[in-house]
Amino acid sequence: xxxxxxxxxxxxxxxxxxxxxxxxxxxxxxxxxxxxxxxxxxxxxxxxxxxxxxxxxxxxxxxxxxxxxxxxxxxxxxxxxxxxxxxxxxxxxxxxxxxxxxxxxxxxxxxxxxxxxxxxxxxxxxxxxxxxxxxxxxxxxxxxxxxxxxxxxxxxxxxxxxxxxxxxxxxxxxxxxxxxxxxxxxxxxxxxxxxxxxxxxxxxxxxxxxxxxxxxxxxxxxxxxxxxxxxxxxxxxxxxxxxxxxxxxxxxxxxxxxxxxxxxxxxxxxxxxxxxxxxxxxxxxxxxxxxxxxxxxxxxxxxxxxxxxxxxxxxxxxxxxxxxxxxxxxxxxxxxxxxxxxxxx
Ligand code: BGC
Ligand code: CA
Numbered sequence: 635x636x637x638x639x640x641x642x643x644x645x646x647x648x649x650x651x652x653x654x655x656x657x658x659x660x661x662x663x664x665x666x667x668x669x670x671x672x673x674x675x676x677x678x679x680x681x682x683x684x685x686x687x688x689x690x691x692x693x694x695x696x697x698x699x700x701x702x703x704x705x706x707x708x709x710x711x712x713x714x715x716x717x718x719x720x721x722x723x724x725x726x727x728x729x730x731x732x733x734x735x736x737x738x739x740x741x742x743x744x745x746x747x748x749x750x751x752x753x754x755x756x757x758x759x760x761x762x763x764x765x766x767x768x769x770x771x772x773x774x775x776x777x778x779x780x781x782x783x784x785x786x787x788x789x790x791x792x793x794x795x796x797x798x799x800x801x802x803x804x805x806x807x808x809x810x811x812x813x814x815x816x817x818x819x820x821x822x823x824x825x826x827x828x829x830x831x832x833x834x835x836x837x838x839x840x841x842x843x844x845x846x847x848x849x850x851x852x853x854x855x856x857x858x859x860x861x862x863x864x865x866x867x868x869x870x871x872x873x874x875x876x877x878x879x880x881x882x883x884x885x886x887x888x889x890x891x892x893x894x895x896x897x898x899x900x901x902x903x904x905x906x907x908x909x910x911x912x913x914x915x916x917x918x919x920x921x922x923x924x925x926x927x928x929x930x931x932x933x934x935x936x937x938x939x940x941x942x943x944x945x946x947x948x949x950x951x952x953x954x955x956x957x958x959x960x961x962x963x964x965x966x967x968x969x970x971x972x973x974x975x976x977x978x979x
Pocket of ligand 1: 822
């Protein structure tokens with residue numbers, strides 16, 4: 635009898651000892667990722683964060699891990715963003731992703747991350763090279779800024795070569811254009827502006843800039859700029875270059891309000907290939923765009939986050955100069971539009 639009770643007691647004791655170990659073993663490994671974005675309502679940025687959320691869920695399933703993803707909106711304010719990064723570090727994030735508000739202000743963030751020993755990944759808004767070089771665990775995921783400009787230029791160049799009489803409305807042999815620019819100082823605004831026109835000029839197309847202005851990537855601001863130009867400019871606008879699709883759509887809004895049908899609109903090109911831009915292409919108001927790979931950027935970022943957080947080896951062939959993960963832009967024309975629309979639906 636006593637022997638039996640002793641055995642039961644021993645069994646209960648063993649079970650009690652085994653339990654916590656057992657439940658701890660069942661907990662999946664968890665990582666924390668903090669993401670701070672310059673402005674959540676930016677169309678392109680919100681597409682990236684949506685992809686990130688979706689892919690983090692898929693990755694949890696695939697790896698059998700828990701991924702805690704926190705997204706903070708810095709609302710265009712660098713000091714707000716610095717505090718958000720502090721908070722992420724205090725809360726024990728394993729990796730921090732930053733869509734920096736002011737791309738010249740990365741040094742402070744790299745130093746904070748280094749002091750905490752937490753890798754930092756910048757994306758879409760490229761920090762200056764010296765800042766990224768401050769620490770070997772600072773990275774940038776993005777697309778080559780000049781390439782989108784070149785592709786935009788090529789879209790217009792092809793149209794000029796194949797249907798100059800349609801494009802050159804006043805028949806003076808010169809291409810009159812306006813330029814809607816993103817935020818001043820943003821690498822994409824600077825490079826897209828420069829390389830779109832440079833591509834035409836190097837191909838020998840005579841160009842004349844009628845007007846240019848910043849519209850901070852925003853549809854509403856671009857509409858206002860366009861309304862002013864329609865009121866003020868004497869020569870007809872033959873091409874509208876917009877550094878992104880939202881601004882191209884803003885220009886189209888202004889033209890629609892003037893009662894101009896799509897077939898009479900200038901040749902308008904954007905960048906990003908957002909769903910409303912592709913719809914505008916299908917309708918004929920937008921003539922071309924350049925796909926900015928939001929999905930690819932989110933994919934690369936998450937891959938990098940997981941590898942860094944789980945201490946896995948980084949594939950050297952995917953990282954240029956120890957810091958950069960580059961993605962490609964692709965031109966969108968009538969030919970590949972249907973395929974892209976299919977991918978989105
Ligand atoms: C995109 C814009 C976006 C900007 C934000 C650019 O690469 O083309 O649509 O507003 O990034 O930083
Ligand atoms: Ca002309």
